[in-house]
Amino acid sequence: MQVVKYMFQPHGDDRGQLVALEEHKDIPFEIKRVYYMYDTKPGVVRGFHAHKSLEQILICIHGSCKIRLDNGSEKKVVPLEKPYEGLYVANDMWREMFDFSEDAVLMVLASALYDESDYIRNYDEFIDYVSKK
Numbered sequence: 671m672q673v674v675k676y677m678f679q680p681h682g683d684d685r686g687q688l689v690a691l692e693e694h695k696d697i698p699f700e701i702k703r704v705y706y707m708y709d710t711k712p713g714v715v716r717g718f719h720a721h722k723s724l725e726q727i728l729i730c731i732h733g734s735c736k737i738r739l740d741n742g743s744e745k746k747v748v749p750l751e752k753p754y755e756g757l758y759v760a761n762d763m764w765r766e767m768f769d770f771s772e773d774a775v776l777m778v779l780a781s782a783l784y785d786e787s788d789y790i791r792n793y794d795e796f797i798d799y800v801s802k803k
Contacts, residue, residue, distance in 0.1 A: 671744040674758040676727065689754050691779070698758065699725050703780040706731070710770040719789045722799075725781040727756040728767075733774030737798040740764035744799035750776070762803065764796050 730750035
């Protein structure tokens with residue numbers, strides 16, 4: 671499994687830092703939806719799903735967390751610890767987000783609007799789905 675991490679260009683001076691992201695330049699798809707998670711309680715694991723067609727970039731813009739990726743045959747854990755790095759999550763990839771620091775804010779840039787029919791929320795169904803591809 672290839673894990674793709676993007677390192678975004680921070681721009682800073684004595685006032686602080688800024689990261690600007692543009693679709694098809696810094697992000698490999700058109701951004702249709704942005705959401706973020708915060709105040710995640712200790713020990714909570716989020717995600718537990720895959721998408722049939724949606725692509726995402728995950729950026730922990732504050733604090734840190736870990737992402738467990740699973741393509742049906744291989745699993746990897748990827749830490750997100752810097753606000754200028756993003757993890758690309760392709761479709762057909764099971765994901766779980768965990769080990770959130772108390773101050774973590776995880777932002778997600780998505781290639782499509784919310785569509786419940788694009789989700790695979792049962793792991794056994796996910797394994798069956800990817801094994802047939």
